Amino acid sequence: MQSLEGWFFDVYIQQNEAILWFKTDDNELIRLRDRYKNFVYVLPRDENSKKDLIFRLEETGFVDNIIEEEKKTELGKKEKKKLLRLEINLEKQPKCFLKSLEKSPFVEKVFCSDLRHVQKYLFTQLKIEPTSRVKTEYNADSILHVEKIDDDKIVPPPFKMSRLFVEQKLGCSSKQISSMRIITNNDEVVFDGTEASIIDMFSSYLSEKSIDLVFTPKCDSFTFPFITERALANGIIPSFGRCSDKEQVRKQGSFGGRIFLGDIFYGYNADEWGIAGLVERSRFSFLPMGLATRWKSNKSIDSRNCFELMERGYVIPRENYFESVRSLSELMQLDRGGLIFTPELGLHENVGVLDFDSQFPSIIVKEGLSYEIESEEQFRLIPEVIRPFIARRLFLKSIKKTLPKESPLRKYCEQRIEALKLINVTQYGITGCCWNRFGNAKTFEAINKASRNAMIRAKEIADSLGFRIIYGDVDSIFVSKSGAIKRDYENLASAIASETGLSISLDKHFKFIVFLRHKNDCEFTALKRYFGLTYDGEIDSRGIEVRRDDIPDFIKEFQLNLISTVLDFENANEVYTEGIRKGLELTNQTLDMIRNGSVLAERLFIKKRIWRDPSDYNVNVAHSVAAQKLISVGRKVDTGDNVGFLYIDHRNPNPLLRVEILPKWYDKEYYSKMIINTAKTIFESLKEK
DNA sequence: GCATCCCATGTACCT
C-alpha cells in the first residue's frame, strides 16, 4: 500500500471507472483509478408495473443490478418512496435505454438521470470537492481511501496555469495557425514557423514546463477544435495530455492530467491570481475545474444543490423547462425587483453611504427562504447551502484586512472573495428562473419583498434620527445630516442593523456628491448615475463616461481630471464658482487639443461588443460596420467579441465610410462633441442653485 | 431640401 498527500486535481469517468489525478507536494501528478457504477432511480407506476419492469430490465442487459431503496423524491416533503436503483453498464452505451425508460408505461418517473457521471461519482462515492487538499491511500494504481484535509490557506493549490493565444494566418482560403503565444506567470513565449513545428513546440512546452491548466479564449468553440484539426491536417495525432486517456475536452476539458479550462471566470480572472477564485468556484459547485469554468451560475449552483440533497436521502428529479402558466392578473401583481429612492438633482455635501452586506444572501438565511416555501421539514435547501459560503466570505474579508495592499496574498484573497460573492448573490437570481429545476417564482418574490422592507425600514430609522435620505438603490442608502461626522453615520448603521437583523455598514463618506440630470428627460434626476469626492480624497462615480468601457481612454481621462478639478475645494460655493471656472478652462484646453489634431488616434478608439452575428444587423450601427471591416481583412469576429474602431467622418451618408478600424486620422468634430457631452455630464446638474 | 421630433435598436451599466 502507498499513500500520498497533496491536491485533488481532476476527475473524469472512463468506461466503468473513475480516473482521478492528484498533485503531490513534490509537484508530481499521479493518476489513480476508482470503481464507478452508473445508476438511476426509477419510480414504478404501481406494484404490478414494478414486477413487469424488473423482469424486463433483467432481459435488456443494460442493467447489472437492481436494488430497492427508500428515497425522498420531492423537496420539502417528508415522505419517502420505494424506488428501484438501477445500476447501469456503461460499456453498452445506454443513452437510448435511458430514453426508453422515461417513456415506459411501467415507469412513473426517473431520477438522477440528467446528472453527469462525474457528479454521481463525486456526490455519492468520493464526497470530496475537486481541488481539495487530500490524503490518499492506494495500491498499484487503485484507490483504497481518500480523505479530505482542512485547507484554510489563502495561497491556492500549486496548479501551474498557462494562457494560450492562437493566431491565424490572414488572407488564406484555408485557415492555418500562424503562431502561438503562451504566457506562464510572467514568462511569455511565441512559437512560429510551420504549423507542424508550432504544434510540436506547444506539446513539448506543456510537458517540459509541466503545465496543469491551460486557459485559452473560446477554447471549445474555436481554439481547441482548430488546433486539433490543424494537427491532423499536418499528420500529427494531437496529444496534449499527460497520458493517452480518451479525449474528454469536448465535455469538460480533462486531458489525462491536464485541464483545458473553459472561459467562464465570473468574479475572478483567468490570470495567475485567478486560480484562487477558480478553486472557490470548483469547491462550491462540487465540480472539477474543467466544468467549473464551463458551467454558468444556474448549473453550478444546481450541482451543489444536488450534492446536498443526495447527502440527505433525496433523489434528483429531471430538469423540466415548463414554468407554470400565470394569468395576466397574477403577472400584473408580480413582485418587482429592488427599491430605488430617487435622488435630488445636483450637489450634496457630507453624505454617508450605508450598504447592506450581502443583502440578498443574508435575507435568504435570516428568513429561511427557499424553493420549498411550504416545507414539512426543518431543512431549507438554499439557506443550508449558502450559510457556510457567507461565513467563508466573511472570514476571507477579515483576513484581507490584515494583508498588505498589493501583496500577492491579498490578491488571492480578493479573488476568492469575488468568486464567493458572485456565487452567493446569484443564488437569488436563479430562485425564480425557469431553467432552475427547483425554481419557484414565489420564493423570488418573497426575497424581493424582504429586500424592499429592509430598505423601507432603513429609511424610517434614518428619518426618525434626523437624517435626510439622498438616494438609495436596492441595498444601499445615501444619507445626510448637517454637521454629522463619520461616527454618526456608523451609529445609524448600527441602529438599522439591530432593527432589521441584517448587517449594514458605512461604505463611503462623501464630501461632495453630484446627482445628474437625466439627459433624455431633463426635468428629472437620472438614477444610477453620480460622481463625487470622498473625505479620503477618492473620486467615485457610477454610470457616467469614466465607468464605461465603450468610451475612449482619452475621454475618460479627461472626465476624471475634470471631476477632480471641479470638486477639489473646501465648500460648495467654491465649487460653483472657482471649480466650474477651472473646469471650463480644462474643457477648452482639451477641445483645442482635439481640434488641432494633437491627440493620438489610438487614444480615441471606441471598443464595443458585438452581440449577434455581424451579418444580421438591421441597422448600420458603427460597431457592426467595424465588424464587417474586420472580417473583410480576414479577422474572425463572432458574438461576444469586442471590436475597436474610430470615427473618421461620422456624417458621411455612406455608413461604411463613417468609421475606420485602423487609426489614421479622426473626425475632429465628432470627438469635440464627445468632449462637450462628457463635460456636460459634469456641469449640467451643477450650474443652477 | 432641411431641421426636428419620435421611436426602435443596440449596448452598457447598477445592485
Place this chain on the structure above:
DNA sequence: ACAGGTACATGGGATGCG
C-alpha cells in the same frame, strides 16, 4: 440560461417648414 431596473447614443422614418 441569473434577475430586474436604468441610461443613452445612434439611425432612420415621419413630420413640419419654407
